[in-house]
Amino acid sequence: MGAYLKTVSPETMLAEGRGVRVRDTGGRWLLDARSGLWNVTLGYDHPGIKEAIRRQLDTLPYANLIGYGRPSALSMEAAEALLPHLPSHLNKIRYCSNGSQAVETAVLLSRFLHRAQGAPERNTVFGMWRGFHGLGAGGGALTGIPYVHHQAGPLLPDVMHAPGPFEAHGDGQASDLERLMTDFGPERVSAVVVEPVVGEGGHVLTREYLTSLAQFCRTHGIHLIVDEVTTGMGRTGAFTRSGQLDLRPDMLTLGKGLTSGYAPLSAVVLSDEVYQAVRGLPYDQQFFIGSTNDGHPLSLAASMAVVEALTTEGILENVRARGAELERRLTSVVKRHPQVTSVRGTGLMYAIESDEPDLLRLAMEARGVLVSTLAKWPLVISSDEIEEIVVAVDQALGDVAEFAS
Structure with missing residues (x-):
């Protein structure tokens, strides 16, 4: 050994x-058997993905989503190809570059909307111990692994964690998340971020647990963000675990299998309600976020090929x-x-x-x-x-x- x-x-x-x-x-x-970093879902030589990237190289190898109002037409085409396979109330997509960024974008958008709607006290975000939402100042703060919090000093503030239903003291149904948010004051909570299958340990959250949490969030005006960076795009036998369980998150994040790892891409998918709340704000209150390679055309081309493969190749x-x-x-x-x-x-x-x-x-x-x-x-x-x-x-x-x- x-x-x-x-x-x-x-x-x-x-x-x-x-x-x-x-x-x-x-x-x-x-x-x-690890699929790269859990993202090479369709193997290392899928002909459709490779050909889609080659074609895109010959037409438009770069465009951006955050500057000067000239996104690629492909960003619209890719969104229109993906959306029919997601829960029907999720109808708007913002493409990002990686899973950590998508989660951070969703969290900051939640805080932004509460502030814009006159509730700046709603600033705290809850996650789950053992949950994995990426690294860095935002994703790392939400990741429920203590060493991530300690390795580089203070991360995103006002993030709290609760035990999951799989912890030794739990009964698999009672939600420590709900209890701790109630004790903390739900009127001060902006969002909850959860994975439907917890990344550290493979704990599968039940339909009952997630449905209860969704109802709690709706009752108290808290955004429910379901992180499907890992579980999305076929990992559990459907495009999303949320769709399998009939969940209605306010925001859903995708990544990893979105391109089968052939190019960096992630996405924040918004409910109609969240999108209309953003759209209804005056110009000087718009939410500005993003980075140079968000929605990169080569990545979008790969994503469209993945959607095609998932829908036609069994x-x-x-x-x-x-x-x-x-x-x-x-x-x-x-x-x-x-x-x-x-x-x-x-x-x-x-x-x-x-x-x-x-x-x-x-x-x-x-x-x-x-x-x-x-x-x-x-x-x-x-x-x-x-x-x-x-x-x-x-x-x-x-x-x-x-x-x-």
């Missing part, structure tokens, strides 16, 4: 990708079928390994809770499969590749047990 504990070397850097596999500079091919059906297979196989395998305490997830987003997660990850890499501590399997994965992964899990768990003894 000590051989697994190695640092990055020139021979272990990635050099090539084909399908769901990557080749390192040492010549070894590995099954990438990928969502594959996610549902392979996800059910993966859950069944993993549940069977881990019964032989007492160091595994839980298997949980949905779609192609599963976590194995182990006493030695890092050792397990390295043991699987030694057997030819790349995973993260929370695996996001490629959406185009086949049944044979599921078999390959499950066998590697079984053998790697045996390796870890042998090392520990």
